[in-house]
Amino acid sequence: MNVILIALIALGAIGLIGSLLLYLVAKQFYVYEDPRVGQVEEALPGANCGGCGFPGCHGMADACVKAKDAKGELGDLFCPVGGNDVMAQVSSLLGMEAAAADPKIAVVRCNGNLCSRPKVAVFDGAKSCAIAASTFSGETGCAFGCVGLGDCVKACQFDAIHMNTETGLPEVDEEKCVACGACAKACPKFVIEIRKKSAMAKAPTAKRVWVSCINKDKGAVARKACNNACIGCGKCQKVCKFDAITVENNLAFIDSEKCKACGMCVAECPTGAIHATEPVMAVVEKLKAKKAADAAKAKEEAAKKAAEAKAAAEAAPAPQPVAEKVAEAPKAEKQ
């Protein structure tokens, strides 16, 4: 009995001294932290994915509070995982109006699938895009496009990007992608871009159009390497009514801020390098059908004209070669 009592008293005393010590240390080295940081962190998703540009959700919460105190607004701070809902919550916690940002999504800018981009070499080193990209130009003739070994898939924490074994290219899951940008950072060829999810601010379906190619080679070289490559012909630029397309270094780029997803460029692209989501493609099909009909009509008319010209030429054979030359000249200039 006595032994138990002594043990209890001794342990109790140690515990007491220990707790006293801890209490004093905690008092002495107390660091004040804004209670709002904890509240904001609570509101954030807690994925710690780094998509916001900070090491984790705590860093983001800290930055939000600091931004509020310094500028009175959140500015560029945005949590791609939580989206507008979470940002609205954060704003209200900090006593501000929420400014809605456009939701974004990862977009794969390469459509060189196994059929269109024949393999010219075999890489049998470690299964990593980074290693393959640092070793040589790639298994296909295209030195710019997707390597296809899935570094982006490994980098994704949200199970939102997968390799399609039929095309050999990664595909982004519309529902799961939170646009944290981890895949874009992991890609050694910079094939993945974070773009606005939809051209329409509050559209129920995502309407977006993008150039699914980053090949900067001259048209002929790019085309030789891949049937679906952007050859920088500039047709899309001419047809765009919103001035959203620029062609630089033999490559077209669509500014997602200006693009209205009308689908004109998609219908115009001769190589099919411009891709669009399904709602846009419905429009594109109609545009293409109309174009084809127009072309057929024009052809018919041309044939008619040619027949007439032939008949006229037969009547007066001498001036024919001259007319042919004139017809050829502007063509050559264009080339």
Add this chain to the structure above:
Amino acid sequence: MKTFKLGGVHPAANKLSDKAPIVVAEVPALVAIPMAQNLGAPSKAIVAKGDKVKVGTPIGEPGGFLSSFVHSSVSGTVDKVDVVEDATGKKVPAVFIKVEGDEWEESIDRSKDIVKEIKLEKQEIIDRVKAMGIVGMGGATFPTQVKLTPPPTAKPECVIINAVECEPYLTSDHSLMLAHPEEICIGVRILEKAMGVKKAYIGIEANKPDAIELMTKTAAAGYPEIEIVPLKLKYPQGGEKQLINAVIGKDVPSGGLPIATGALVQNVGTAFAVYEAVQKNKPLIERIVTVTGKSIKKPSNFLARLGVPIQNLIEAAGGLPDDTGKVISGGPMMGKAMPDTNSYMVKGCSGILVMRNEEARRKEASPCIKCGKCVQACPMGLQPLFLAVYSEKNMLDAAEEERIYDCIECGSCSFSCPANRPLLDWIRQGKPKVMGILRQRAAEAKAKADAAKAAAK
């Protein structure tokens, strides 16, 4: 016989072309001379379409401190300045020249006479080496003038010439030694003068007895300060740090420069190029390249001008066999597989190796059982199995602790792994990342020290 103390492996030597004489490769009608032929910044083209050039006319100037001159290897007219694919398929700028005749710059001494007397002074030699576009001919293509100007704290004691040629298959250095022993010795003496030292060693592996004998005889006849050191066969003896250890028994400190041991290492090909540059005023416009492989009809050593298509050289050696699985620029251990033979001769190309299908493919990798064979093989005393995992998992702190920055990328670990794990592939990913962190840390420390100094003032 001497050799380096740590690690090392014994790949089959396969020196198929060691009896082949040096054949002068034909000059084609059009050459393309790449502007990125050295380690560091690529050169800048200084000619334009339509310019007339002669053999030896400079066509590219250094694009930075760590860069070098490039000279025309043919005479003719510049056709265009465009891009070509280098050995790894990456696009690099190049000057295309249409060949017309074979007219050389008048300043070049084309006679066969051997010039023994070294007239130039120390700095003049270094300037000449720079002007003639000399780079390390072993394959790393480090600009030689930079190596000849070590930091002022270094105390050079001797020159070590790397004639080891430990890479299997390659025989370009071997054939060079058999053809030009006297010139090499004079080249070594020029390097001695440039470094202000009076002692030189030439390290040759024991599988080249004829070269060892010839070089020993030549050195004894008039170059008493040059010592020929026969070395026991072991890969990677041609590594700078391994060679220093093998020849003079000193260790390069971890993270330090090889010159810290007092030894300047140069390739035997570089010594010959330095001789030609200093004594004959001839820029680096051609080199010896081995075209070899078990399926190649005539394994050969060619003296090829820079910018000659690789395809032409393979044709000259009997053509590309049907069962080719891989074509490698360099040797089988450290060379780079070429995605296409559509590239051109460069200063660093010591060999073209054609591998058959069955040799070329890697075997399926299986899990590591920690047998430690890679640790035994590593000539730098590292633990490749852990380094590879740290690189794969991006654990850079751990990789730094395990001295990933000391890796010389010789591939002994991948070669010795019984599970066929791609160890070096992964280590090569982690190493530059750790080096980047180290550099950034050094820069930050320097900035801090500078700020402290400024504050003290």
